[in-house]
Amino acid sequence: MKKVMSYCFSVLLVLMALLVLDIAALAMISEREGRNGIQRLSVEHLSEQIVYKDGVYQENQSVQELLEENQSFAIIINDAGDVVWECNQPADIPDHYGIKDVATFSHWYLNDYPVYTWARDEGILVVGSPRNSIWKYSLNVKTTILNGIVVALPVMIIANVCILIILPMVINKKWMRAREKSRIEWIAGVSHDIRTPLSIVMGSVEKGSIVEKQCFRIRDLIGNLNTENKLDSGIGKWNKERIKLAPLLREIVCDYVNSYEEDYSFELDMDESLADYTINADTILIRRMIENLITNSIAHNEHGCNIKVSLRANAKGKAVLEITDDGQGCSAKKLRVLNAKLKTDYLPEHGLGIRVVKQVANKYRYKITFDSEKDNFFRNVIVI
Helix, strand or coil: CHHHHHHHHHHHHHHHHHHHHHHHHHHHHHHHHHHHCHHHCCHHHHHHCEEEECCEEEECHHHHHHHHHCCCEEEEEECCCEEEEEECCCCCCCCECCHHHHHHHCCCEECCEEEEEEEECCEEEEEECCCCCCCCCCCCCCHHHHHHHHHHHHHHHHHHHHHHHHHHHHHHHHHHHHHHHHHHHHHHHHHHHHHHHHHHHHHHCCCCCHHHHHHHHHHHHHHHHHHHHHHHHCCCCCCCEEEEHHHHHHHHHHHHHHHCCCCEEEEEEECHHHCCCEEEECHHHHHHHHHHHHHHHHHCCCCCEEEEEEEEECCCCCEEEEEEECCCCCCHHHHHHHHCCCCCCCCCCCCHHHHHHHHHHHHHCCEEEEEEECCCEEEEEEEC
């Protein structure tokens, strides 16, 4: 599929390039050949070089030279239809013409010779080119049709250019979405295969041990990877539910209290006015966002810390979720990176967990900020 799409896009680009080159080449050929053709030999100019005086025709030497250079000929036919002057006249060109003959060849051919005419006081000058050297065709178009073409032509050109630009983009977008879907399905399949042996390992190791903690990290990494792929590609299916934040926070904090008996302590502080505060979102995404922030504090404080989760109301009646730890914090440089706008690069610049947090916040238009003081605290603030 990738090769087909790339081929189609390449073909379109090549066609556009060839069209431009062909037009330029045709223009150059037309200019070069026209410069040497009889059409460029002004019939009027030739006529001026042939003088009729006292019944005798006298031509300038340049007339003979021009005609020979272009392998052409010239004759003058008087009002009676007789040829009264010639230069290089072919043997198969008649010496007498009727009115019908003149009417026929004046716009077309004379014995298959393409000819051009010029009216003189005493007759008609006829200048002919070699056979098969010039193609002559009379084109008749109604003025209304021509005006319509003039109006429609720019629109058609613009439309064609837009199609050539947009069509490859649409094709490429569909191919990219198909590729993203395949990648997500592949990662989801691998994640599913990892969960089963991981669950067995977690069930057999000692609670609170280093192995269990690493198993938790692997589990979170797998979950974040699946979530990140779906959010990044925009093709994940998420529910829109009414979620009460207070019960969800109690459940999450309770899970961490039961999972980390040593080194880490967890505190939950909630404003009673927000006991029934609800949001419209997907429970899995909101849980993932909150858990990633708590797990981030755990991951960056290996020797333990106190983690406080609080929910309060701001002046506008919005819920403000704060997750704060009293651990090692982070540098000012890293803090600037964390608070910077989320980049579209697939590889995260500050951890997959925080990247997912920011993706969920962007999806639901929550305002998230990070604050820290080195060796003192790290705080996450989300206005929901």
